[in-house]
């Protein structure tokens with residue numbers, strides 16, 4: 102193939118690229134502080150299960166902060182992405198509503214945000230066709246996140262959708278011309294792919310007559326500086342391992358799960374992430390909930406041992422989550438309201454998608 106297909110997607114999680122993304126994220130934060138109206142955020146989640154505190158500290162909190170800073174926020178509920186690595190959609194309807202309730206409960210403002218499942222936006226999905234013409238199977242196969250996701254499925258063969266979903270994700274981002282995508286570092290290869298597609302579209306198919314700017318802006322990742330919290334057993338947090346606290350759990354369920362958390366046999370509590378990772382992780386959880394320093398909390402507990410540590414963690418979590426859980430329960434009981442929010446988001450997303458499609462058809466001379 103030609104040079105226009107050369108890119109180094111496989112390097113996008115390298116150390117150099119990561120520190121570049123971090124430096125860029127700092128610059129973007131300064132830009133937001135100056136003029137939030139320059140930015141449109143799009144980010145989202147796959148509706149595969151209930152959101153938990155890992156999502157809260159890793160991304161949800163940051164989205165709420167950006168929205169409150171005045172950045173326009175679009176949230177995609179990536180329902181088609183559910184079937185990239187499994188056979189069925191599962192209880193998809195319940196999960197979409199539950200995800201929406203989680204978003205609103207943590208503080209996303211439904212009056213300002215555009216929240217939509219991408220299956221409901223035809224013009225978004227239709228971008229997949231021209232976008233697929235701009236990528237090669239070789240570069241998709243090199244995508245490290247796709248590779249990791251394939252590995253995680255065991256011996257499942259690669260489906261066409263798993264291979265190409267980064268292109269569909271580019272459509273999620275580009276259809277609404279988002280220029281800012283707050284994500285974790287596992288999503289950096291997808292962002293690089295979206296930029297490559299935006300550039301190639303412009304150089305290959307051009308622009309509507311007289312347009313000064315490319316149709317699609319180059320979207321930048323905004324890496325959240327949040328530390329990764331591990332599960333209650335000190336391993337990677339995941340719903341399937343039962344080592345996390347879901348936002349919708351009760352205070353009692355939380356207490357029970359924290360009681361089972363892994364600690365060590367040393368009585369004095371110290372914050373030592375390298376030497377005592379499980380204890381340090383619990384301290385970090387309490388610290389994030391209280392917005393304080395984990396070492397200070399360790400000093401306060403001192404000789405109180407694991408029992409006191411767990412009590413502190415439980416109380417911190419339950420205090421942080423109480424208002425979120427209350428709002429979540431109210432919302433879950435009011436499906437009419439949730440449906441209305443979703444319909445509004447779907448309508449707005451479709452307006453935008455149709456406007457973008459009109460430009461795309463003009464650029465591609467497909468106007469008949």
Ligand code: TRP
Nearest residue numbers: 143144145146147177179270273
């Ligand atoms: N792939 C993302 C994840 O698993 C979810 C997602 C779908 C997304 N579309 C997106 C994230 C667009 C950012 C932008 O977390």
